[in-house]
Amino acid sequence: xxxxxxxxxxxxxxxxxxxxxxxxxxxxxxxxxxxxxxxxxxxxxxxxxxxxxxxxxxxxxxxxxxxxxxxxxxxxxxxxxxxxxxxxxxxxxxxxxxxxxxxxxxxxxxxxxxxxxxxxxxxxxxxxxxxxxxxxxxxxxxxxxxxxxxxxxxxxxxxxxxxxxxxxxxxxxxxxxxxxxxxxxxxxxxxxxxxxxxxxxxxxxxxxxxxxxxxxxxxxxxxxxxxxxxxxxxxxxxxxxxxxxxxxxxxxxxxxxxxxxxxxxxxxxxxxxxxxxxxxxxxxxxxxxxxxxxxxxxxxxxxxxxxxxxxxxxxxxxxxxxxxxxxxxxxxxxxxxxxxxxxxxxxxxxxxxxxxxxxxxxxxxxxxxxxxxxxxxxxxxxxxxx
Numbered sequence: 001x002x003x004x005x006x007x008x009x010x011x012x013x014x015x016x017x018x019x020x021x022x023x024x025x026x027x028x029x030x031x032x033x034x035x036x037x038x039x040x041x042x043x044x045x046x047x048x049x050x051x052x053x054x055x056x057x058x059x060x061x062x063x064x065x066x067x068x069x070x071x072x073x074x075x076x077x078x079x080x081x082x083x084x085x086x087x088x089x090x091x092x093x094x095x096x097x098x099x100x101x102x103x104x105x106x107x108x109x110x111x112x113x114x115x116x117x118x119x120x121x122x123x124x125x126x127x128x129x130x131x132x133x134x135x136x137x138x139x140x141x142x143x144x145x146x147x148x149x150x151x152x153x154x155x156x157x158x159x160x161x162x163x164x165x166x167x168x169x170x171x172x173x174x175x176x177x178x179x180x181x182x183x184x185x186x187x188x189x190x191x192x193x194x195x196x197x198x199x200x201x202x203x204x205x206x207x208x209x210x211x212x213x214x215x216x217x218x219x220x221x222x223x224x225x226x227x228x229x230x231x232x233x234x235x236x237x238x239x240x241x242x243x244x245x246x247x248x249x250x251x252x253x254x255x256x257x258x259x260x261x262x263x264x265x266x267x268x269x270x271x272x273x274x275x276x277x278x279x280x281x282x283x284x285x286x287x288x289x290x291x292x293x294x295x296x297x298x299x300x301x302x303x304x305x306x307x308x309x310x311x312x313x314x315x316x317x318x319x320x321x322x323x324x325x326x327x328x329x330x331x332x333x334x335x336x337x338x339x340x341x342x343x344x345x346x347x348x349x350x351x352x353x354x355x356x357x358x359x360x361x362x363x364x365x366x367x368x369x370x371x372x373x374x375x376x377x378x379x380x381x382x383x384x385x386x
Contacts, residue, residue: 018045019238023157023245025252028177032157032245034237036230038184039067039145042074046143046180050116055079056106058129059120060089063147066190071120071145083109087128091279094124094163096172102132116141116179122148122195123155123283127173130161134176144178147187149199149233150284153206153240154261156181158248164277168346169269175253183241185233196226197320198284201264204315205291206240209263212364214239215315222319259368262349263358264291267377270343271325275332288321289328296380298360301372308363325381337381341374 018035033045055075059068064086076082085105087093106117119129119142126144133142146156162173188196203225207215218225224232244261251258268283268290275281295312298304313323322328325335349356351370357377359369 017234019234021238021241021245023177024249025177030178030180032181032183032241034152034183034185034241035234036184036186038182039070039187040074042071042145042182043078045182046075047078049141049143049179050075051078052080054081054083054109054111054115055118056083056085056109056111056115057118057120058085058087058102058106058125058132060093060122060125061086062089063121063125067120067147067187071118087125089124091124091164091277094128094277096163096165099128099131099163102128103136106132106136111137111140113137113140116143118143118145119156119178120145120147121151122146123151126151126156127161127170128163130159130176130178131163131173134161134174139176141179142176144181146181146183148191149188149196149237150202151199152183152185152188152237153199154202154244156183157241157244158258158261159252168343168348169272169277171348181241183237185228185230185237188228188233193226193320194282196228198282198288200226200319201284201288201291201316201321203236203240204319205261205263205287206243208291208312208360208363209260209358209366210364211239211243212362214243215363219315222315226319256368259349259356260358260366262356263360263366264288264294266290266344266347266349266355266357267293267340267381269347270340271328271332273343273346274335274339281328281331285322285328285331288316288319289323289325292316292323293377293380294358294366295360296383297357297372297377300376300380301359303359303361303367305362308360311363337378340381341378344374344377 021032117133119126133140144156146152159175159177161176162170165171247258264287268286271286295309316323344355357369357372358366360366
């Protein structure tokens with residue numbers, strides 16, 4: 001994995017540096033370009049990949065209204081043909097029904113295997129379009145253009161694609177790496193503050209799971225990030241992507257270390273499942289509460305201290321994120337520990353019937369643990385989390 005700095009060609013943006021992180025996967029290596037103004041200069045950053053190809057840009061309705069014209073104007077001169085498709089905004093679009101609809105719409109364009117799909121939007125669109133690309137004609141190229149903080153630091157990188165099922169989140173999907181990721185930090189200015197806060201949960205996760213120094217930096221710079229300071233955002237996204245790129249290069253298909261990226265997700269996915277993935281609980285909100293649950297579990301197991309737990313709670317609360325089940329109750333209603341444990345048993349990370357937990361060992365050190373007694377996790381959920 002490498003990082004570098006590209007300089008934009010336009011006079012208006014000439015002084016702005018763009019970070020580039022490389023995901024090193026041999027013949028499937030690809031770049032992640034990070035910085036402001038990238039949609040306007042998509043031809044510069046991904047032009048060689050799209051030149052002379054049939055492009056199909058797929059976006060959710062809200063993002064299409066804000067960013068579709070900018071992206072297509074930059075790429076139209078390169079594409080042999082350019083089509084656009086929009087889908088409804090929200091987690092409900094990560095469904096079997098929507099997958100089928102998008103697949104039929106793409107096929108109706110008489111595409112061949114040289115077509116390239118472009119996912120323009122947040123994590124829902126990235127996951128959906130990536131899975132369409134993995135399945136269409138037994139696999140076609142695609143590019144991720146993430147427009148949310150959560151997608152830029154996490155879901156657009158690493159090749160996990162998929163949709164939800166009634167049985168659980170992301171249970172249908174494939175590993176299918178993009179050809180490139182174009183993370184324009186300017187797009188974050190169009191997001192509601194709640195979405196920025198939810199994305200920040202995944203940012204904090206990278207510090208907590210493997211980089212104590214980065215978590216210290218976040219403690220100092222949290223305000224700048226949440227205020228959408230471009231320099232702070234570019235640095236944040238680049239550091240998160242570099243951390244994920246290293247893990248993905250080592251363990252692409254989550255056979256081992258990549259599972260660390262699920263810190264907080266075992267608990268968090270249970271909260272989302274109880275909300276029926278209807279968007280009332282945002283993914284980052286569920287993960288924030290789930291990371292605190294993970295640290296509470298660590299305290300019970302003796303791998304984390306009470307002081308470390310309190311530091312995590314303070315950090316997430318200052319970011320405006322929920323840190324207890326009670327803080328989520330106004331979004332998903334009252335829910336028992338027994339119900340949440342049943343959701344966990346259906347999680348895709350369950351192995352041989354055992355729930356896999358990511359257990360913190362202090363700040364900046366998390367470990368995969370397949371031997372945690374479920375009673376310990378249930379005790380965390382039953383405790384009065386204040």
